[in-house]
Amino acid sequence: MNRYDIVIVGAGMAGASLAAAIGDAASVLLIEAEDQPGYHATGRSAAFWSETYGGPGVQPLTTASGPFLNAPPPEYGGESFLLTRGELIMGRGEDAELLDGFERRFAGSGVALRRSRPRDHVPGILPAWNDGLWGPSCADIDVARLHAACLKQARRQGVALRSRAELVSAARQSGGWALELADGGQVGAAVLVDAAGAWADAVARLADVRPLGIQPYRRTVVQVRVDPPAPADLPLVSDVRGGFYFKPEPGGRLWLSPHDETPTDPCDAAPEEFDVALAIDRLQHAVDWRIAAVERKWAGLRSFAPDRLPVYGFAPDTPGFFWFAGQGGFGIQTAPAAARLGAALLLNEPARMAPALDPERYAPARF
Known part of the structure; x- marks a missing residue:
């Protein structure tokens, strides 16, 4: 059985951006149920960046994502993902x-x-x-190029990606998780990250974690x-x-x-x-x-989630289960800042976090 520090369920924008942000600081497996990543919400986005979209609770994530989307670092291609529209x-x-x-x-x-x-x-x-x-300030987002850049950066840093690998079961064991995948694979993980979008509560139930009502x-x-x-x-x-x-x-x-x-x-x-x-x-x-x-x-x-804010952080009731879900319709425009926040919490490295963000605002313990 291959073992990883972190297994991320879902290779849409949420999972892909988080995997890229973690980089080589941990061994990471990104699993995707579909034939290709981004088939559901990511591939069907109306593709805009609006600081008002999602309301004041989401706005800090959107605003903090703007500099990255407008001027990404060279490892993400270096060319803006935005086209100003208003x-x-x-x-x-x-x-x-x-x-x-x-x-x-x-x-x-x-x-x-x-x-x-x-x-x-x-x-x-x-x-x-x-x-x-x-x-x-509102702008169009080149979603396909952004998603592809995140996946490419993740692979470059050693993240493994498995498609057609739906999570079938997740059992707690000493030191982490024993996971079974639909492709027949069995893997171990110290931390299981739920970035499964619409299936977030279903993944939690598989892992015997209390669902949040997403x-x-x-x-x-x-x-x-x-x-x-x-x-x-x-x-x-x-x-x-x-x-x-x-x-x-x-x-x-x-x-x-x-x-x-x-x-x-x-x-x-x-x-x-x-x-x-x-x-x-x-x-x-x-x-x-x-x-x-x-x-x-x-x-x-x-x-x-019930309060319409995203959920980022470790489940208070289950060690080693990390929520990265509930992004509503604003998951694309907030992805860079959310990924930095998620990586900082997973790795216990606060310096990775955008300074304007309050992680308690999005913590699963609020439910």
Whole structure:
């Protein structure tokens, strides 16, 4: 039986970035149930970096991740993973208090927000949408390149990766864990890291660890071609009431979501026609563009802890079990800072942690 200091369950963005951040400070095995890493949430992300997305509790992780994403070190390729776009959070006249409240939530955080008219940013906006907040820092993320860079850096530092290796059983033994994998492998680990996304509670149950109530929710995204074509410099646009968001894609297209959150079991998520229709209807009540074609539609899972903050740290009830889960829809944009935090906690090296982060805020002991 091969033995590792750390076995990480899940090779999506969470597990891959954590493995890369640990580097050669420990022997690490990264296991993935699917044929390839990033099949679920990572591969279906709407791919933006927004300091307001996820709320004030997530914002420190997002902001701390910005410098890495904008100017990654040479071992991650050295080329920015971001393309600045800007974001508009907009509302109708009756939404002024909601916009005021949104602005107050980020007061003193350093996040730049200013009042702005939607028509100054979105051609074809309907007159009812007459108030908004402009966030200039929002950017697109090259998710595929970021994920690939993390996996490459992890491998370069000696991390082993096994795909089609779902965790079948996990038993505590003296000094760690005895793990059985779906590929027939048996491995030992001093520490078991649960970075399994929508399957995080299921992995905990396998290990006889108390689940935290991490709930997957389905999110729908539709690619539409509109007439007139969407401008390439259109910002990320969202409804302050949480009814929709959209962003431009090449060729005058849009990625559009009804901002749905439908509770579901962990699964290979697929879009529902109702949610696709809802997204289109909400867009047509915001802009005067014609929907020329629905070209693609897909769904992904966003998994939240009960308080909607991520969970990073050792389980208080089970030695050697480490939670790295509950990232919701913001796991990509917070990955660099979260990985540094996770590595610091795993290795007991506080200096690895971004100074602005409070690990107690995300500790599993809060539940």
